[in-house]
Amino acid sequence: MDSVRVKICGLTRVEDVRAAAEAGAAYVGFVFFPKSPRNVSVEAARELALEVPPGIAKVGLLVDPSDALLDEIDAAVPLDMIQLHGRETPERVAEVRARMGLPVMKALGVSSEDDLAKVAAYGRVADQLLIDAKAPEGAELPGGNGLAFDWRLVQGRRWPVPWMLAGGLTPENARRAVAMTGAQQLDVSSGVEESPGIKDAGKIRAFIAAAKDGEAAPRL
Numbered sequence: 031m032d033s034v035r036v037k038i039c040g041l042t043r044v045e046d047v048r049a050a051a052e053a054g055a056a057y058v059g060f061v062f063f064p065k066s067p068r069n070v071s072v073e074a075a076r077e078l079a080l081e082v083p084p085g086i087a088k089v090g091l092l093v094d095p096s097d098a099l100l101d102e103i104d105a106a107v108p109l110d111m112i113q114l115h116g117r118e119t120p121e122r123v124a125e126v127r128a129r130m131g132l133p134v135m136k137a138l139g140v141s142s143e144d145d146l147a148k149v150a151a152y153g154r155v156a157d158q159l160l161i162d163a164k165a166p167e168g169a170e171l172p173g174g175n176g177l178a179f180d181w182r183l184v185q186g187r188r189w190p191v192p193w194m195l196a197g198g199l200t201p202e203n204a205r206r207a208v209a210m211t212g213a214q215q216l217d218v219s220s221g222v223e224e225s226p227g228i229k230d231a232g233k234i235r236a237f238i239a240a241a242k243d244g245e246a247a248p249r250l
């Protein structure tokens with residue numbers, strides 16, 4: 031079995047990019063969402079992206095982006111993947127994918143079985159799915175809230191494309207998350223922070239070690 035792959039999302043500092051790379055992250059994420067404490071400007075994202083060693087995928091996270099913003103990012107930031115974390119329709123996912131010429135990961139917020147009905151439609155247009163906890167009603171942020179959903183909802187499920195588990199993951203629960211859901215990819219943001227937008231190198235290391243260890247654990 032391949033090793034579990036981890037995405038460290040919401041990086042804002044060069045030292046955090048280095049910590050993620052040294053710890054063995056497979057993906058790093060940059061958030062373009064002004065209301066987020068993890069928001070980075072296009073210029074800052076470019077600087078951070080240039081620090082990422084080859085072999086680690088650089089993901090740009092956007093929420094219902096305009097074409098103008100996509101074009102600005104495309105011109106300046108060397109990304110490998112786009113993550114769409116808003117209310118993008120399957121048609122818009124396909125448009126963004128074509129416009130950027132990059133693979134797209136579509137985030138789906140989950141709180142009940144009904145939310146998983148969208149998997150088939152998005153699986154036809156997205157390259158990957160990010161299965162995250164649904165943001166609470168009225169929340170400022172559509173993701174990065176440190177909330178988990180009931181992992182039993184994804185146990186034993188077959189997926190049309192590769193997927194990542196997200197939402198409320200921490201160094202303490204990452205091993206169990208892998209063992210329980212069979213996820214081969216985990217995405218984390220607030221669970222490896224010392225404060226919003228500021229990552230903790232020790233937590234990043236502990237998270238990635240726990241995620242990889244989960245693979246060897248008996249399935250729960």
Ligand SMILES: O=C(O)c1ccccc1NCC(=O)[C@H](O)[C@H](O)COP(=O)(O)O
Nearest residue numbers: 039066173174175176197198218219220
């Ligand atoms: O992290 C943010 O600030 C953010 C803002 C707007 C949309 C999405 C955002 N984060 C999404 C992520 O990819 C997170 O890693 C994912 O939701 C899990 O977050 P957490 O529960 O904090 O680990």
